[in-house]
Amino acid sequence: MSAMMLLLLLCLSLGTISVVHCGDPTIFFDWNVSYGTLSPLGTPQQVILINGQFPGPNINSTTNNNVVVNVFNNLDDPFLLTWSGIQQRKNSWQDGTLGTMCPIPPGKNFTYQFQVKDQIGSFIYYPSTAMHRAGGAFGGLRINSRNLIPVPYDTPEDDYTVLIGDWYKKSHTDLKKQLDGGRSMARPDGVLINGKDAKGDGKDEPLFTMKAGKTYKFRICNVGLKSSLNFRIQEHWMTLVEMEGSHTVQNTYQSLDVHLGQCMAVLVTADKDPKDYYIVASTRFTKTVLTGKGILRYEGGKGPADPELPEAPEGWAWSLNQFRSFRWNLTASAARPNPQGSYHYGKINITRTLKLVNAATQVDGKLRYSINGVSHVDPETPLKLAEYYGVADKVFKADTIKDDPPADVDTKAIIQPNVVNQTHRDFVEIIFENHEKSLQTWHVSGYAVFAVGIEPGLWTPEKRSTYNLLDAVSRHTIQVYPKSWAAIMTAFDNPGMWNIRSEHPERRYLGQQLYVTVPNIARSTRDEYNMPDSALLCGIVKDMPKPPPPYSIA
Structure with missing residues (x-):
């Protein structure tokens, strides 16, 4: 067809x-x-x-x-x-x-x-x-970007995707068995760049090729499992231009910390001697540093890459300061013909503050991860389908957590679906508070969120005085450093059932996630689509007759 x-x-x-x-x-x-x-x-x-x-x-x-x-x-x-x-x-x-x-x-x-x-x-x-x-x-x-929408930099010679991530030699089934048995996945075995790790023996094929004097766009994404990674290109500077859907102020960096699930786009100019150079990604905040390499080659260049790799920074304070340097480009057009900074999020009244504390705990002798004392488990019937078919009360109980975590959040957890009710169009502040010694990365689906602040210690309302309320980058992930907190803001203007999860697959799998259900108050397809006819059915709704569309056609 x-x-x-x-x-x-x-x-x-x-x-x-x-x-x-x-x-x-x-x-x-x-x-x-x-x-x-x-x-x-x-x-x-x-x-x-x-x-x-x-x-x-x-x-x-x-x-x-x-x-x-x-x-x-x-x-x-x-x-x-x-x-x-x-x-x-x-x-x-x-x-x-x-x-x-x-x-x-x-x-x-x-x-x-x-x-x-x-x-x-x-x-x-x-x-x-x-x-x-x-x-x-x-x-x-x-x-x-569509041709009619200007981009705040000249069109690059080419556009490359760079997928960096740590990797295990064990299969995904073996790793799942470890987690099901109550054990952590331990540390990974190496780091890959676009699925490979250069040996450095002179026989490696280049991952990317550049022409001398030309500028290229590299979209760098961390698709790994456990580790934040520092990314750098031997002898080359990188100009940050975009981050998870937002044009950024174009600062220049020698290296970038890219946390799990995060993406950044940089411009790199081929202004060095025409030969090979190493692209490097190495683990951050780990006792043993794992490093992955790839080859960047100049067209017509002669000579191997220098075996001495550029050094990565040390400590999470450096990474925090780099986060603070990221700024939204308020003069750039967005996907529509208006400045992306025209949405003045810092002047909107907060209608709800939701504080989420992650914890590693034991339940029946097995490792689990939780949010505010609840370790999520997926029911056989998807939450969204249960709502649509009117059987939600048979599948999950909403608001299993409170907006503030209990005092014993770090030591106790219950296993059940973790669902939070959220009023449509509320402007919400979400605080991620990390009491652990490991860095956390979070993803919010369905929305772009303003990453307004990260600081060490515990969050209090007085910490709002440290927020960036002018040009925080609008994105969909946020990292939280050890013994620290991070704050995001967003308008819940997108009805549906949306996932907030750890970007660490181990933690997500063992319960560090929740769902936010945002009702379609107007009951109109203007705000939310009806269930598509092609939707797969399972659980208790599998053999139930499909209900009539609850939302009228807008």
């Missing part, structure tokens, strides 16, 4: 007309997810491939494109992909988490349909089921 015919059928289908916007271009992908054997760190192991590729294919889209991805699951496990940082306006049905969707059964397929509405920037996708992210099936997702 031709792409045009498929688009026509999509536009004629009542179940998908709200998801595919027929006035905007549509891009199509057919992805086969399967197992394969590769040796990323020199030892053969099972990995997860998409169309035979590791990492998976890059999605290259443009603002307001409709994205249609038909995923065939050839694994022996149920499987889902989540689109990290894509705001999915009105459409948590396609978010790709177990709280919103049934997983794709082995041997079956599911077609994701979503629009990258009013967004630009650098993002990633990865598996949200089991510990599949430790096997692969992750990749880059870029959203280019």
Whole structure:
């Protein structure tokens, strides 16, 4: 069937007309997810491939494109992909988490349909089921600005995706068994750059090639499992231009700390001697430093890369100061023809403060991670489906945590679905407080959030005086340093069931996540789409008759 015919059928289908916007271009992908054997760190192991590729294919889209991805699951496990940082306006049905969707059964397929509405920037996708992210099936997702919207820098010669991440020699199934047995995954075995680690023996093929005198864009994303990474390019400076969907003030850096799940875009000019140079990613805040390398080659250049690698900074105070240097570019146009800084978040009254404290605890002798004393577990029936079918009371109890954590949050936890009710359009302050000695990274799905502050110690209302209320970067992840807190602000203007989770897959899998349910008060598709006809069904709703659409067509 031709792409045009498929688009026509999509536009004629009542179940998908709200998801595919027929006035905007549509891009199509057919992805086969399967197992394969590769040796990323020199030892053969099972990995997860998409169309035979590791990492998976890059999605290259443009603002307001409709994205249609038909995923065939050839694994022996149920499987889902989540689109990290894509705001999915009105459409948590396609978010790709177990709280919103049934997983794709082995041997079956599911077609994701979503629009990258009013967004630009650098993002990633990865598996949200089991510990599949430790096997692969992750990749880059870029959203280019439309031609009529000016970009605050000259068009680069080329645009490269750089996926950095720590890696284990154990398979994802073995790692899952460790976690199920109550043990941590311990430290990783190495660091990969686009699925490889250069040996430095002169036989490595280049990951990227540059022409002398030209400027290139590198989109750097941490797709790893446990470690923050410092990224640098031998002898080259990097100009930061974008971060998770926002143009930034164009400061220049020798190296960048990129935490789990985070993406940054930099410009690099080929202004050095024409030869090879190392791209380097090394672990931060670890006793043993693991380093991954890749080759950057000048066209026509002669000579190997210098074996002496550039040093990484030390200590988390340096990283905190770098975070403070990140600023929103208030004069740049965004995905729409208006300055991205025209939204004055610092002048909006806070209607709710939600304080979230992470903890590592034991439940029945096994390791669990919790938020405010609740360690999340996914019920057999996705939370969103339970709400839609009117059986939520049989699946979960909302507001299992309070806005302030209990006194024993660090020592006790209960295992159950962790769901928070949130009023539509409230402007909310979320405090992440980390009492542990390890750095945490958090992701908020469905929204862009303003990362207004990070400080050591415990948070109190007086700490608001330290917030950046002018030009904090609007993004979707935030790191929290050891024994520190971080604050974000966002308007919950996107109805649906949205996931707030640790970007550490081990912690997410063992309970460090929750869902925020934002009701569609107007009961209109203007605010939220009805369940698509293509939605997979499972749990107690599998054989139930589909209810009539609760939301009227806007």
